[in-house]
Structure formats: structure tokens, C-alpha cells
Amino acid sequence: MTKGLVMAENFDKYVLKNGMVLLGEPMEAVESVAFGFMLPSGASRLPKGCCGASNVIANWIFRGAGDKNSRQLSDAIDGLGLVRGRSVSSSHIAVGAALEAGNLAEALDLYADIVLKPSLKDDQFEIARQLAIDEVLSLDDDPRHKVMLKLREQFYPDPLGRSTLGDIEELKALTAGISGRIIKDKFNLSQTIFSVAGKYDFDAVCHRIERLFDSERQDGSELAALGTSVGKYTHLDNDGEQVHIGLMTGTVKPTDEDYYNARVAVSVLSGGMSARLFTEVREKRGLCYAIGARYHGLKEAAGVMCYAGTTPDKAQETVDCIVGEFNRLGEGISEEEIDRAKVGLKSTLILQSESSGSRSGAIASDYYILGRVRSLDEIKDKIEQTTVDSVLAFLRENPFGDFTIVTIGPKQVNVK
């Protein structure tokens, strides 16, 4: 086992002999450190019929681990002042924390227990499952969140868009036995990415992680064959104040050579307050308060995801206006619009780079999707290289169209 340090500029990398990848980005100006484990057990990686198991598992593993029961573990985490992070995505369960740098070693010991030696008691499983069921039921009282989850489900080919919160019936049928087996199969260290950013000593981190996580190499499980998208238009009735509109169209993946053209195109549509959607939908027509679109990329597929909320009488005009703006984008973009889009993307990148938490997440996600970590300079250069011509050429090859639309509210819209 040798230290495979070589990466662009200022990154640390080390691979354990079981294949687990350790990444680091040192940051000079901070006293904090953030770390995370990306475990390949997200919503799309589960066996059929277990939708929501990732959400249950992400809770269950914190309910006692190593020699600590649930309460002792929580107290130990709080005792170190950890600001906890936990999320479920299509591909991963991510767990981690941000903290004062001095407590990193002890924090890693606790998280090693959580990942490797969760107690997985039956009574604790029932509670974790009940909370996951409640979370799905609560979605009905948060139509804005619900519409975007439903949108992903309809847009992405199955199983990529599966709800990260879960399906009620499948959650009800889920058992501790099934969930335990998922953990055994999917918490595969050979496919796990560990990342750290901020103030840390990489040698010390590597020694510790190696001692804690050393294991035999494990074969990876492949993603099940992709199905087809459900697509088109779905309406869910809700007697609320607004119609919540989710709209998505396919575009190139983060690995595509046109990725940065796609990002700039989306930024022209919805990067800032002078971007097209905000200007046309809100500023000129007063149709919405909340309106915005963003790039949403998975490793296997990607899209542009748009949300708008509006009162029922304006819903049709809102959808028509949004679709019109997507369609119109390829017809022409000014130099100024491209410049604003580019400076906005670059500025966001640098502002985020001041946070240890966002850097830790970004390097892990880069490594998972691209197999390497991009430096800030590389990203800045690639954004810089885009032009009006390159973005328009990209849109000619990959026009935004063929929309998947979901609405939740008192009124349906007509989708052409």
C-alpha cells in the first residue's frame, strides 16, 4: 500500500488496500474541519420493493453503535460539538459532520463505529421505520418539496429517480432483517469515499482511517438495468392556495464535454435575478414569488429542474411562459447574458470554497462522478472557455424540450 498522492494542486488522496478512497482538501483560513463518508447505498441502489430503506438505515445506524447505546452515542457526538450532516441521495447515504479541528480523531472513531458496527437493534428499527413513514406522510403538508420528489421520480429512468424518502407501502413491509442485509451488502468499503476538508493532518487521518477501516476487498454490485421514464404530465390534487409546478428536461451529464456549456445555458435561464426566468415570469408578469431552475446531475443521467409556485388562475400562463423561455433560449443569447452567467457561476464556486463542509462534499462528489477531483482553477477555466457560440451550438445539438411536468394543487394545467 503506497500513498497515491498525485492530484491537481492542493488535494490529498490515499487509497486503502480494500479500495476505500480517502480524499482531502486543506484550507488555510479555517479552524474547522468537515468530513463525510459516502456509502453506496442510496435510493436507486436498493433491491426492488425496499423504497425508503436508505432513509430508515441512515437513522437506524445512529441508534447505538460499538459499545454505546443510542443515547450514549448521541451524547458522545454532542459532547464533541459535532454539527451533524446526514443525507440520502439517489446513489449514496452520506454521513458526516463539521467540527472544531481538534476533535477530529475522536469524531472519526465514533463514525467508524456508526458505519462498521451499528447495533441494529430490532426495537430501534421499528422507531426508525415509523419516523420514515411519518416523514413521507408529512410531505402532503409540504407540496413544494413533494412536487420536486415526484418530478425526479417521473423524469429519471427507474430506479434513478426513486424517492429518497420512500414509499409508504414498501416502508410498511420493510423488516429489520431485510434492512440489515442491505447494510451488509451495500456498506461496501471498496466503493466508499471518505473526504475531509479544512484544518487537518492528512497523515494522521490516513493512519486512523486505515486502522479503523482496514478490510478485505469486496466486489461491487452494479446498478440494476435502467427502466424507462414515466414522463410527461402528472397532476396531484390538493386543495391548497397555490399550484406547485415542477418541470424537468434532459441534458448532458457531468462527464460530458458539453457539461460547462449546459451549466452556462441554465445560468442564462436562471442564474441570477437578471436571468430569463426571473425577469419574464416574476419581474415582467408578476406570476410567481418562487421561480427558478437548476442543473441536476447524477452519474447516469442529468436534467434541468425547474420549480414555480403560483395561484390557480395563473398556473397555465406560468407553465406556458416557462416552457416558452426554455424553447426560446436556443434562438439567441447576448454576450452580456453569457458574461453574467459566467461570472455568477465562478463567484458561487469561490464563495462556496470558503466552507469546509461544502468542500468536503464537493470533492467526494467529484470523485464519485468523474473519478477525480477538479481543482477550482480547472472549473474556472472551463467556465471561462464557454462563449455565446459554444452555448448556442450546444443548444442546437441538445435542445431543451420534451418536458416532464408535475403539478400539485387545486387546478390542472394543459400540457402541449
Next chain:
Amino acid sequence: MEFKSEKLSNGLVIIGEINKSAKSAAVGFFVKTGSRDETELINGVSHFLEHMLFKGTDKLSALEVNQAFDRTGAQFNAFTSEENTVYYAAVLPEYLVEVTELWTQLIRPALRDEDFNLEKNVIKEEIAMYKDLPSFDVMDRCRTLHFDGHPCGNSVLGSEESIDNLTAGQMRDYFASRYAPNNIVLACAGDFDWDQICSIAANSCGDWRQQTVERKLEHGEGSKKIERLEKANLAREHICLMSAGVSAQDPRRFAASLLGMIVGDDVGSRFFWELVDKALAEAASMQFGAMDGTGAFCSYIRCSSENVTKVLDIVRGVFDDLARNGVTEDELAKAQNKILSALVIKNELPMGRLVDLGFNWTYLQRYQTIEDDVNAIKAVTVDDVHSLVEQFRPGEFTQLSLGPARRT
């Protein structure tokens, strides 16, 4: 870190904390005005006015304003609360001067009738959006029920009716009475040139006219009323509890924040172990909010209709136990650790630092270093927390529930 401050002859205060190792800079105008400074007739005007500042000046149209910000890549926005309206931007250091200059212009807006009439639609959409978010709606309504006539109970957004009836003339009057330089703090944090910021302020804001601005300050004891509202389309019961607390000027505010965390942090708190860890409620949190001259503890709980009675019994039990037995040294130490890490991490970003810097000056008229706050949090003792519990009795709360129709 170096702190600087200056006051123009018209009363505008400029403060800055310079951190040359930061990669960005943040600027904010902290206007000491919000819904508590409104009458019923013009309820919602502070927030509406915040929107209208983006509509430009005599020289700039709304689109030109948005373009000017976007050309700098700024992350810019504004927010309005019961007592503050804050305009801010985070940018790369080389753009701070440009963005600050832009804000100084916008703080003297045109307030055109046609912009006002169009933006009314957007405000009404925002009101509708929050009505579809019961977790927000219940807190907004509970605040009104709790403060019960005290101006801190005024809704920030206003109602559809108050917004419908509001005129551009009323907004101009409100603006003229509240946006005086002596009621505004200009703050900067991160990597920036102090002298440049001061000269922009002197040039652009020097001729703003000083005037008397008042705010009625009185402590809000809280009504302790209990109400429940029904909405047919709701799936869950949303419960908000409020009780009185210390003010933003009171040194005991740190103890109050720690008490909020001990009782109701998202994880590891008493609410968490009694309610969420047992899956009786899926969310249960309590936070302390310090305000000008008063303060409040606010809890939010979400559960199924079936669990409501049990959940509320347990909540009463938590507060009874708190009153009888107080908190433990161990609980306090954990809460201190959690607050301290969150504080340090937040303040590593110029934008995070700006908020604390601006509000500390707004409420205390003085500079608090991060170290000052850290020490104040560390100094809180179990006895400090106990005396707060004794004086403010958080178990005697105002309660508002929002839920589906009860089956009969």
C-alpha cells in the same frame, strides 16, 4: 481581524471587520424597521418595501439593478423580520466597492406606482406560498396569538387584505419615516478596504437627512391563549408553543439560547429523547429568539392526529420536570459545545460573520468579537439557566395548533 467603525454627521454608522485571509467579502445595510413598526392599516409594508428597493431608483430600472448585481456575480438578497430589514451581498473582494455603491443608491428608491402595482402580485403569491407551508403558517399565527396586541405579533408578510388595500403613497410615507440614516447600520466583513467603504458612504449617503425615529419598546408577557385551527387539506398536526424570554440587550440571552437547545435542539435534546426518539412526533424543536426589548421561546412540533394528546402530555411533563429539577451540568456542557461549534463554523464565512456583526451593533451599539461571544457562552452556569426557568416559566405557553378536521 481588525474592527473599524465610523459615524457620519447624519448618524449613519459604518462598521467593518477586516479579515485579509478571507476569499470573499460581504456587505449589508441593517435598517432597524420591521412589522412591529407598522400600524394595522399598513401591515406588511416593511416587507413589501424591501421588495420595492430592488425596483430601482430615479436613474435605474429594476432590470438594470438586477443586471448590475449579476455582473459582479454577487449573492445578494434581503430579508425582513418583525424588527429588521436587511439588504446584503456576498462577493469576491474586487467587487465589494461596486456592490456597496449600488446598495447606497438603492436605499433611496424611486417607489414608482407601476412597479408597486405589479409587485403587489408577487407579494400576494408569497403570502399564498407560505399558507401552503403549515410549518411556517402555524408559527406566524402563534406569534400573533402570543403577542396579542403587542406590535411584535404583527405579521411580517401582512394579509392579502392589508396588501390589497395598501397604497404606494402609504409606502412612501413609511419609507420617509423609517429609512433615516440614523436608523441604519452599514456593515462589512471579510477582505475589503475600509477607507474605500467609508468614502463611498460619505459620498453617497452623506446628504441623507437625519430625523427622529422611534420604536415603542415594551416587554411582551404573552397571552398564554390556546387555540386550534382546522384546514381540510392537512395531513399532520402542526403545533406551535410560545412563551416569554429575555431581550436582545439582556446578557442572559446566552443562557436563554442554551436553554432552548437543551429542551429543543433537533437532536439530543429533551424533546428529541421524549418525542422524536420514540417516534411520537417527527419533529420537535425549541428555539430562543431575542428581540428588541423583549424575547420569546418558540417550539414547533409535528405529529399525527392520533398522537396529539400524548405528545402534549409529554411536553407538559418536560416543562414540569424542568421547573422542578432544572438542567444537569452535563446537558449544559453539551449544549455549549454544540452552540460553540456552530458559531465558529458560521463565522468562518464573511456572510455568516456579517449577520452577527450587524445585529450586535443594531441591538447593542457595540462590537462583539467572536471570542466575546464564545466566552459569554462558556460562562453560562446551571444556576443562570435555572433562574431563567424560574422567572419566565416556559411551561406556561401560548399554544396554536393547525391540523386536519377532527373525526367525530
